[in-house]
Amino acid sequence: MKSLYNKFISFIHTIQGKIAFYPTLFSIAGFSFAILMLYLEKKGISAFVLEHVPQLVINNADTAKTLLSFLTGGIISIMVFSFSMVMVMLNQASSNFSPRVLPDLISNRSHQYILGIYLATILYNIFTLVGINPRETDKYQLPGFSVLIGIIFTVICLGAFLYFIHSISQAIQINNILDNIYGKAKERLESLLENESEKAPNFPDSSNWKTYYSSKTGYFQNVAINNLKDVCEDQGIQLKILPFQGMFVLQEIPIIQISKEIDNNLVKQVLSNFNFARGEFVEDNYVLAFKQITEIGIKAMSPGINDPGTALSTIDYLTELFAIRLKKNDRTIFTSKNSDPLIEITTVNFREILYQVMVSYRTYCKHDLSCIQKLFIMFKYLLLQEIHFPEYHDALIEEAKLLYEDTKQTITNATDLKRIEELYQSLPKQGHKQLKNKNSNTENII
Template sequence: MKSLYNRFISFINTIRGKIAFYPTLFSFVGFNFAMLMLYLEKEGISAFVIEHVPQLVINNADTAKTLLSFLTGGIISIMVFSFSMVMVLLNQASSNFSPRVLPGLISNRNHQFVLGIYLATILYNTFTLVGINPQETDKYQLPGFSVLIGIVLTVICLGAFLYFIHSISQSIQVNNILDSIYKKAKKRLDQLIEKESENVPDFPDTSNWISYHSSETGYFQNIAKSNLIDICEKENIQLKILVIQGVFVLEGIPIIQVSKEIDEELVKDILSNFNFSRGEFVEDNYTLAFKQITEIGMKAMSPGINDPGTAISTIDYLTELFALRLKKNDRTIFTSDDNERSLIAVTTIDFKELLYQVMVSYRTYCKHDLSCIQKLFIMFKYLLLQQAHLPEYQDALQAEAKLLYEDSQTTIQNATDLRRIEKLYQSLPNVRN
């Protein structure tokens, strides 16, 4: 039962980033609320309201039908306009920034809530409209109170539409996109750092372990950690996950290593706790934030856009994320409940490789721009002054700073600029010439 629950929660975490997730839930609520109100109308709720507050209830069937039809048509119009704006937003974000930011924009919960309110109100008004019998002449038999609620929901839709216009205009601004990516990555890194334990038992050598292959294709999103730990303890095995989170996995490649041979049924049980998707989300994999922010910076430095200011802003956000990453261990190991035995080793991208992949892009596209080079050296100076979890992190920072210095020396010709770069490089703590 626990295993099914954990898989269900993991599945929900995967699909809630889809643009139709919350609108579908709201639609279900709107339909059921309409059914509830039809039931309450049969119990005489409108008659009760008419006796106490008659001014609030519409007691004419034709007026009620015309009003609900008009309101429903209006909501459909603004919903179509809202969907059109979402498409324009996604197209502009893909063109100006990076296609990788699209999953984050699509999964914006506030926009999904607005679209869900539209759909729920449309369904509610439609089924309330069906419940009006034009042959009824008795005002006590008309669903007047349900019509009143439909009017209130429509007013809420209008307010949601105004909020949607404001929010969508803010979402396309590059600073807001960068800030959103940064906050998601920071939250994820804080969670991982908090869960790390200093006294993690050593994980054994896995060179002679048995490998098992993936049965699915897609981006490796996450795992049902609790389920896998339970399986390891129950079967007395240890696992090593071979693929890095966020990597596109092809069917048939090695995905896990197990400390002993296991049957096919157990392999299927283990792999059923791996979540794959065709999209990528920073909430599941913080390294995607580094990739997305870097790509926005590179797009800004392309000849067609040529926006060093945006590139400098991306460096500021990367500086904060790298400073946080310095506090995290390169290895990720899950232990038993008593923390006495290592059960699962997860292959992760180490700090040196992460820094290199980011800097190789900036060195390629920004080495001719002095403002970006200065900002990168300021980043290195700041990071070298931070306390690192491992001494290898400092070595990686110094090595990348040296590569940046060498590239800038071969690209920039102005003697004054070269002296400034030399001064910045020499000001780095413990610089190695």
Template sequence: MKSFYIKIKSFFHSIEDNIAFYPALLSFLGFNFAMLMLYLEDKGISAFVIEHAPPLVINNADTAKTLLSFLTGGIISIMVFSFSMVMVLLNQASSNFSPRVLPGLISKRNHQYVLGMYLATILYNTFTLVGINPKETDKYQLPGFSVLIGIALTVLCFFSFLYFIHSISKSIQVNSILEGIYSKAKTRMIRLIEKEKKESPSFPDTSDWKEYGSKETGYLQTFAAANLINICKENDLQLKIIPIPGAFVLKEIPIIKASKAIDKELVEEILSNFNFAQGEIVDDNYALAFKQITEIGIKAMSPGINDPGTAINTIDYLTELFAIRLQKNDDTIITNEDKSLIYINTINFSELMYQVMVSYRTYCKHDMTCVQKLFIMIKYLLLQQTNNDHYHNSLISEAKYLYDDATANVENEEDKRRIEQLYKSLPNKRE
């Protein structure tokens, strides 16, 4: 039962970022609330309210139907406008920044709640209209209290629309996008670092372990770690997850290694705990944040946009993320009762640093402002404490690559002098 609950929780986590999830959920709640109110009307709730607070209840059927029809039409109009605005802004974000930032924008909870409020109110008002019989003349038979609630929900939708316009306009700004990506990656890395401080396990050599292929195709996002731990304990097993989280996995490509041969049923049970998606989610994989921020910076330096200021902003955010990454080990191992059970293959610091720097060196080596900012970033990172000296060696190597590319592409002697000065100012620089 616990295993089933963990799978459901993991599945819910994988679908809740879908733009239609919360609107559909709130629509369902709106329909059920309408059914509840119709039931309460049969029990005489409107008659009770009329007797104690008559000004709050509409007691004319034609007025109630006209008012609800008018308000429902208004909500449909602003909902269509809201969806249209979302599509336009998403297209703008894709063109100006990077298509990979779209999942983060789409999955914003507050926008989903607003759209869900629209749909829930439309359904509520529609089914409340069904409960109004224009031939009834007895004011106690009209669902006056339900109509009142429909009006209140509609007013709430109008205020939500104003908030939606403000929020969606703000969320499309580059600083807001960068801050969102940075915050998610920072939270994820700090959580992993805190876990590593409690555990410092080792893992055996896996070169002779048997490999088992994936049954699905997609981006490997998350896996139910608690379930895998239980499986390993019950079967005296150790596992290695081969693909880096966030990597695209093809069907039948090896995805796990097991410390001993296991039967087909156990393989299927293990693989059922892996979640795949057709997109990239920073909440599940901090390395995607480096990729997305880098792509925004490189896109800003394209000839069509030519915005060095945005590129410098991305370097600032990357500097802070790399400073946090210096505190994390390259190896990620899940333990239970001091026994290493699962090894997660992750991108190491040197490779992560190289992939980021090679992009900036390729597209920004001719721009002095960006080159200076990159040297400042490397200098800052070299001054940070780390439990792995190899990290600093990687930074020094990247500084040498940047120095070579920049001096080869800058013609002005003053610029070359400044680059030389920045390079020589780096601490612990290898000659």
């Protein structure tokens, strides 16, 4: 039962990013509430309200039908317009920033809630309209109270539409997009740091372990880790997950290694805890934030857009994310209650993340002195931060040297070259601050 619960929670977490998830829930709620109101109408709720507050109840069948029809048509028009605005926003974000930001924009919960309110109200009004019998002349038999609720829901839709216009105008602004990506990645990294032990236990060499292969194709999004821990403890096995999170996994490629051979049923049980998707979300994979922010910065430096200010902003956000990543271990190991290593998840190491980010900026921004200066300021800041491993410091120095060499070959102005030389020579090239040192000095960075 616990295993099914963990799988269900993992599945719900996977589909929450779909644009139809919350609208579907709201639609079911609207339909259910309409059925409930039809039941209450048969019990005489409208007659009760009419006797006590007659001003609130519509007691004419034609008026009620006309009003509900008009309101339903208006909400449908508003919903179509809202959907058109979403499509325009997605098209603009894809053209000006990066197609990778689309999943996060689509999964915006406030927009999903608003579309859900529209659908719920439309369904409620339709089924309330069906419940009106024009042949009934007795005002006590009309669902007047249900019509009143439909009017209230319509007013709520109008308010939601005004909020939607404000929200979507904010969502398309590049600063808000960057801040949203950064916030999700920071939250994910801090969550991983909280669950990370001070010293990762030694995990056995898995080179001679039995390898099992993927039965599905898609982006490796997440895994029900608690279920796998239970399986490992029950079966007395250790497990290594080979693809890193966010990697596109093809069918029949190695996906796990297990310390001993297991039967096919157990293999299926283990693999059933892996979730695959065709899209990626920063909430599940913080590395995607580095990719998205980098792509936005590089797109901003393209001749068609030519927006160095956005590129500089992306470097600021990357600087903060790298500072947090410096505190994290490159290995992710889950242990049993007795602190015995059970599962190792392959992760993208710091050196690789830094290289992939910098290779893009070195290629497309090395001709722009403002971006080069900002990158050297980033290196100087990061070299003064607390780090988990001394190798992180070496990686920063290596990337700073590559940036310096590429820039010297691109910029020919003597004054600019002197400025770059001064920035490079000002970097602290020796020593590092271990994570245990909580009094790092980050003054005089610029």
